[in-house]
Amino acid sequence: MSTHMVDINAPRMESHAGALPDGKPARLLRLADKALGVMSEVPAALLVVAEIGVLFSGVLSRYVLHTPLVWVDELASLLFIWLIMLGAAVAFRRGSHMRMTALVDAATPKWRGVFELVATVAALTWLTLVAHPAWEFASEEAAVTMPALDISNAWRAAALPLGIALILLMSVVRLLATSTLRVALLALLACGAVVGGLVMLQPVLQGLGNANLLVFFVGIVGLLVFTGVPIAFSFGLATFGYLSLTTSTPTIVVIGRMDEGMSHLILLAVPMFVFLGVLIEMTSMARAMVQFLANLLGHIRGGLSYVLIGAMYLVSGISGSKAADMAAVAPALFPEMKKRGADDGDMVALLAATGAQTETVPPSLVLITIGSVTGISIADLFTAGLMPGIVLALVLGLVVWWQARKSGAACSARATRAMIGKSLVVALPALALPFVVRAAVVEGVATATEVSTIGIVYALIVGLLVYRKLDLRQLWPALVDTAALSGAILLIIGTATGMAWSLTQSGFSGDLAAAMAQLPGGAPAFMAVSIIAFVLLGSVLEGIPAIVLFGPLLFPIARQLGIHDVHYSMVVVLAMGIGLFAPPFGVGYYAACAISRTKPSEGVRHIWRYMAFLFIGTVVVAAVPWISTGFLHH
Template sequence: MHLADASVQPGNPVGTGGFLAAADRALGLLVEIPAALLVLAEIALLLASVIARYVFHTPLVWGDELASMMFLWLSMLGAVVALRRGEHMRMTALLSRVSPQARAFIDVLTIAASIAFMFMVFPHALEYAEEEAVVSTAALEISNAWRASAWPVGMGLMLLTGVLRLTRVATLKQAVSSLALVALIVGVFYLASPILMTLGKVNLIIFFVGVVAVNVFLGVPIAFGFALATFGYLALTTHTPLVVMVGRMDEGMSHMILLAVPMFIFLGMLIEMTGMARAMIGFLASLLGHVRGGLSYVLIGAMYLVSGISGSKIADMAAVAPALFPEMQKRGSKPGDLAALLSATGAQTETIPPSIVLITIGSVTGVSIAALFTGGLLPAAALGLVLGFIVWRRSRKQDLQGLVRATRKEILRTLWIALPAIVLPFLIRAAVVEGVATATEVSTIGIAYSVIAGLLLYRQFDWSRLPKMLVDTATLSGAIIFIVGAATAMAWGLTQSGFSRDLAALMTQIPGGTVGFLLVSIVAFAILGSVLEGIPAIVLFGPLLFPIAHAVGVHEVHYAMVVILAMSLGLFAPPFGVGFYGACAISKVDPDEAIPYMWGYLVALAIGTVIIALVPWISIGFL
């Protein structure tokens, strides 16, 4: 799920005290404070841009340029904090099955692998910044070095952070042996370069299948696994200047639409902090709490509402589960069933706007964000119905004795309390569709609305939590955006090799025409979702497959919904899906206890996804 400290190991880590520990704490403050301030600055700038354009009709012509410049710094500093905290996305399903001693060493080895990439790419990041120094920005008319220097600074800080992290979690023996092993592997690849040069497209399998698979399954953070494979492929099998890789990563991380990622992550945290999520849940519970399986239906509905305004699926689940699970267990629900249903609703709600996955897919494929926001509502509702059917079957014998139906007065009271929260998703969507704000800017309207609602209506606004929320926003954003950059560079390498042409030729020859293409896509993205999670798979394969989908007659929005739902199946399915383990962690349930209940929900979701694939109207009927 995420990189965790290797706490079970013999001996003492190198830097548990003294100078190294103090240096690590100082570095943390040095990076976290500017990252938090950058989040605040981006919110203020984007909101000012909306007000200047829509209210005063005088757009800030330099606004996007400054926002883009700050965003790259925010992403790089956020990636540094994520590395220090061990929160870069990674796959840990296989690591959990090895002995504590083996896992401890593999954890150290993954840090060493990340250090190796940053060490090798740092000179090229510096070269990239030097090249950009001669370019002047169009609106601000300043050197682009102010922006591009985020690369050498970010890589240098990550390199230093990686070394300090290694001293914090590893013994001297582990640190030395892991660095030596990584150096040996790099040296072997370097010596094999003359042979690799002669292998042609076989190198695609060696690097983009073999190297990526080994990195991912060992638990190397996904972004660094992609980056290592791409760096190795370009350095050892082509004559491409490696500064180009930094440029491609920069290009991937510079889409303005991706600025919505930190904004919506922070908005999701605000909604939880101000009590708006709890108010929505209370209203739904007053409607359905008295029927068999009523709170399970409330869970499905609450995830539908909360997912539309949060940036993290884990945050969505964490906002809903604590408010519902205690009462559900009192009514006889099995803990394993609760965790399984929570995981299934995570998969169900991936297409609800303004989903970060929707924003990402729009940024890398060029599909209209407004169209994706419109098309995502009904597919999630359809999957909610199939999950509701499973809930109905499993709750037919539930004992309703002692449950009291809420009166009309109570329902109206909870509706009145929840109304400001319920309005928010519709306000966000309307602002985008009506042209008040772009998909990047609209989150700031939601943030301003949530602050006002929290202060004046719900009277629940904990100022002391804001610094942590800002740092957490930068951290998660950095982890996500760095994956996008690494996957963009990897996709560029694949395209330059001719892989995209070969893939297009193969996919267009699939029997069954459009239906065959969609069914194969469901299977492929379900597998990718279980291994890579949603965003990396989207960034890597979206630009390759969406043109093919268009060529075989599949509407881009329809294909986006099918792809996202297929990936969510893999993301929330055992044994590899990290979303499933996240749901179990939030539910405080052993995964083995939840797995038997999970299969029924997964079958229902799979059937629902196939129906959505076969009935395009569900995705594009309201466009």
């Protein structure tokens, strides 16, 4: 989601299969779909459990038994690539890969069907093209031996061709289930004609030089993304097309770059924090936090709006997934806000704005991604992320105060001290979690990846012993959901890494760096251009792919101009957050609407006010480096 967001309105595969006439082919397709579902979901969920076990055993052996297990990282890395590929398969079957649906949602039902067909055929095309290079890559890795485990690296690399083959089968089943055989064949023929046409144009394309970057990475990516093709497949198709048609680079390189990009051990924090976010909701820890804040501030005019800002700040520090944060806070607060006369549109606008406000609050997945692609210390990023979030919370608080004063919002009865005290006692174990997580990373007890497992074990113990709200029947679906969301996020990182590598190899990054470094006005001008660029990138691309693509290009320039790495990181993340949660393109805004069950049109009137103030807050953070770097150990 990083949001990391999933397309909540995307159809599930079963609904298509279920809509077919009850003939033999339809029953076979349903059976095939179910079998592929079991083949991907069961191992993916078990891999999440295995990763938690492996990482937590690493922490225990190092800090409790003082005998580090040398094979932990290798085994975690081996399991991780399988988790990504199987998770991506689960996400594909569910229709929950991240995609831009603004155009699709506005279309008539007939055209929507056409867009869905295009998305399926585009995915099918990319998977077919990379299947053989993935197999070659796994075969070459067979000669490499993992030093600690003393087994062939093929055990790890085989995840790529097998995962691709699984998703390829799913796309064939989906194509046959959602259209007649005639339409499916026509779609495939049309796709073949497009690929054939591009191959025939190869001599022309090779003569274009760097103009091909515009053709493939602006034209083709833009066309695919806007027609609703999942972002990961859009990036993958454009990169494969660019390398195979305009360069002499072997296509196996694409798979190597993908593998390198998405299997950074740091990124293992993604599934761990996503699962932790789910646990917080399941164990009622989020509800306990919100109840305490409501008792503390509920009597102030507009009090529950302040509670929403504070609760998102607290919860954001735990789950790392924006969709999980909003899903944890909104259901606990919105019914009470409605009772007190809050407007649906204003509530969803403030929810989306708090999503953007808390993007830097650790352990944010975007910060983890920045650390993985730029080499900046994640402990430094986590330490720095707290203050910018507070600055933006104060800015949003000003808007709430002004609105409440203007509208004369009703005040509710003040909670008694006894009620506040009681709710504080109930909330204390939950309130402690963000501090436990942060302290463990900042003090160096555990890495960003390992600390998530400490949080998971803590949440399980507190859920079982203190809140006694842990429904074990919900754990299995939660594990499958975690694998699906993680696979969707990490596949984008993989394909975006391939795309970023292509941009770097073409020399474009050097040209861009030179142009931005020579902007008149030096560092302030560069910072201003970066803010505007990342607001736009965040609205179209989502935070994580934007960072993977442009982080390696822009961070070195910022460094040359004397801007602190950590300061630049905070500004970039806040700017992307505004883009991610601002309509009409911001995916985060639609996720907020889906979670709060509000029509997107209702919040649009209100959100611009919040976004304008968030932009002012971001400019303040950019202008005052101390906000980001004041608490770092120099």
